[in-house]
Amino acid sequence: MSRPDSLPHLDILSHDVYERGLPQAAYAEFRRDAPVAWINETEANGHEGVGFWSLTSHEHIVAVHKDWRTFSSEVGGTEIEELQHDPEALAARRTMLETDPPRHTKLRQLVNPTFSKLAVETYAAHATELMDEVLGDALVASGDAGSFDGVHAVARELPIRMLTGLLGVPDDDAPQLFHWADQIIYNADPDYSPAVSDRTDTDPYRLLPFRSPVTLKVFEYVQRLSAARRGVESGDVLSVLTNALVDGEPLTEREQGTFFLLLLIAGNETTRHALAQGLLVLAQHPDALDQLRADPTLLDTATEEVLRWTCPQLHFRRTATVDTELGGAQIAAGDKVVTWYTAANFDPAVFADPHRFDIARTPNRHVTFGGGGPHLCIGQWMARLEVRTFLTALAESVDCVELVGEPKRVRSNFINGLKELPIRLVPPRHT
Ligand code: HEM
Numbered sequence: 001m002s003r004p005d006s007l008p009h010l011d012i013l014s015h016d017v018y019e020r021g022l023p024q025a026a027y028a029e030f031r032r033d034a035p036v037a038w039i040n041e042t043e044a045n046g047h048e049g050v051g052f053w054s055l056t057s058h059e060h061i062v063a064v065h066k067d068w069r070t071f072s073s074e075v076g077g078t079e080i081e082e083l084q085h086d087p088e089a090l091a092a093r094r095t096m097l098e099t100d101p102p103r104h105t106k107l108r109q110l111v112n113p114t115f116s117k118l119a120v121e122t123y124a125a126h127a128t129e130l131m132d133e134v135l136g137d138a139l140v141a142s143g144d145a146g147s148f149d150g151v152h153a154v155a156r157e158l159p160i161r162m163l164t165g166l167l168g169v170p171d172d173d174a175p176q177l178f179h180w181a182d183q184i185i186y187n188a189d190p191d192y193s194p195a196v197s198d199r200t201d202t203d204p205y206r207l208l209p210f211r212s213p214v215t216l217k218v219f220e221y222v223q224r225l226s227a228a229r230r231g232v233e234s235g236d237v238l239s240v241l242t243n244a245l246v247d248g249e250p251l252t253e254r255e256q257g258t259f260f261l262l263l264l265i266a267g268n269e270t271t272r273h274a275l276a277q278g279l280l281v282l283a284q285h286p287d288a289l290d291q292l293r294a295d296p297t298l299l300d301t302a303t304e305e306v307l308r309w310t311c312p313q314l315h316f317r318r319t320a321t322v323d324t325e326l327g328g329a330q331i332a333a334g335d336k337v338v339t340w341y342t343a344a345n346f347d348p349a350v351f352a353d354p355h356r357f358d359i360a361r362t363p364n365r366h367v368t369f370g371g372g373g374p375h376l377c378i379g380q381w382m383a384r385l386e387v388r389t390f391l392t393a394l395a396e397s398v399d400c401v402e403l404v405g406e407p408k409r410v411r412s413n414f415i416n417g418l419k420e421l422p423i424r425l426v427p428p429r430h431t
Pocket of ligand 1: 065073078096097098108115262263266267268270271274311312313316317367368369370371374375376377378379380382383
């Protein structure tokens with residue numbers, strides 16, 4: 001099998017690279033010269049990995065996501081780690097995200113009613129109330145200085161307040177639970193993680209999602225709460241998972257734990273960064289809020305543009321099930337394939353003038369929620385609702401967003417996010 005050399009210009013897996021910023025110039029080189037590029041992990045990152053195919057063009061990412069038979073989520077999971085060679089860890093960590101149809105379809109159906117477009121539309125008034133509350137609290141807390149950390153005060157708050165009721169978590173438990181979620185997902189960032197993934201020996205935790213010991217605390221929590229929900233159909237996610245039957249069998253305790261964890265993390269850690277980087281891009285493009293105020297019919301296209309631009313999930317992974325060809329590259333059965341959404345969203349073959357933030361952009365076929373196929377984000381309608389509500393509230397209640405310090409990025413090659421964003425919300429000129 002012939003494989004092109006990896007391009008040397010970027011250590012595409014380095015957590016440090018993403019802590020500094022998105023490597024858009026290098027992505028553009030990859031897209032132009034080797035949109036399906038073989039990356040040798042040992043050389044590129046010092047990781048113990050056999051290497052992977054790195055996809056940076058929109059066309060290939062969509063093709064791979066749609067063809068789940070050739071590019072499986074189940075065979076090796078969706079993280080870059082070599083789980084295809086560790087079936088025990090793969091099984092212990094498996095969620096619906098790492099399951100192919102037909103079982104995937106059955107698992108997804110359990111929570112589909114909670115996250116369908118129709119169901120989410122019924123939360124709209126609640127989202128508006130929560131957003132007003134969040135902005136109000138942030139402004140009060142900012143005091144006379146008027147400045148605050150947009151990540152903690154705004155972006156982190158709305159998704160958490162939206163999720164607790166749906167998950168079936170008491171409001172009082174939310175701070176602890178979401179603190180655990182941060183520790184788990186930012187496993188490469190020493191500001192969060194007790195076991196930094198590329199600096200400590202995480203082998204003892206290989207059976208735990210994200211190799212994080214903190215997941216055990218979430219699993220214990222789920223078991224404690226689900227005991228009271230046995231036989232009780234209250235409609236929240238915890239009671240659904242407790243009482244679910246799939247192929248006539250209940251979910252195991254571990255399956256309940258990993259399913260809950262998936263929703264906890266996917267539902268809050270991604271939308272947070274769409275809102276945080278939404279604040280940043282609005283600060284960098286002060287005309288955008290004026291444009292939206294002048295033409296509120298732009299709300300939907302503005303929402304999609306914020307999602308394209310902010311793209312909180314950097315990548316996911318698939319594993320080839322057969323020898324196949326993609327973009328001229330010969331992919332062998334068992335090879336890992338990594339889809340860089342943050343690159344595809346700026347692919348000039350699909351987006352005219354891709355580095356222009358344009359709230360009127362249409363069409364906008366971003367892959368922020370994945371490239372299609374069975375795993376297309378189940379929370380997309382909820383994320384859209386939150387971004388829409390956020391933009392509406394800002395357009396109504398502030399003149400502009402002002403950056404008053406340096407944003408700080410999360411150290412992660414998996415989540416494209418901010419951990420600090422010093423901002424001020426400038427009140428409307430007429431008050
Ligand atoms: C801006 C916010 C969000 C982004 C960027 C995002 C991104 C993604 C992406 C890229 C996938 C596809 C994974 C794949 O194909 O392998 C996905 C799947 C998923 N997302 Fe989201 N997501 C967001 C919000 C949410 C929310 C609010 C929830 C739920 C509360 C959620 C729950 C999930 C779940 C459960 C899956 C797995 C679906 C499946 O395997 O069928 N996401 N998300």
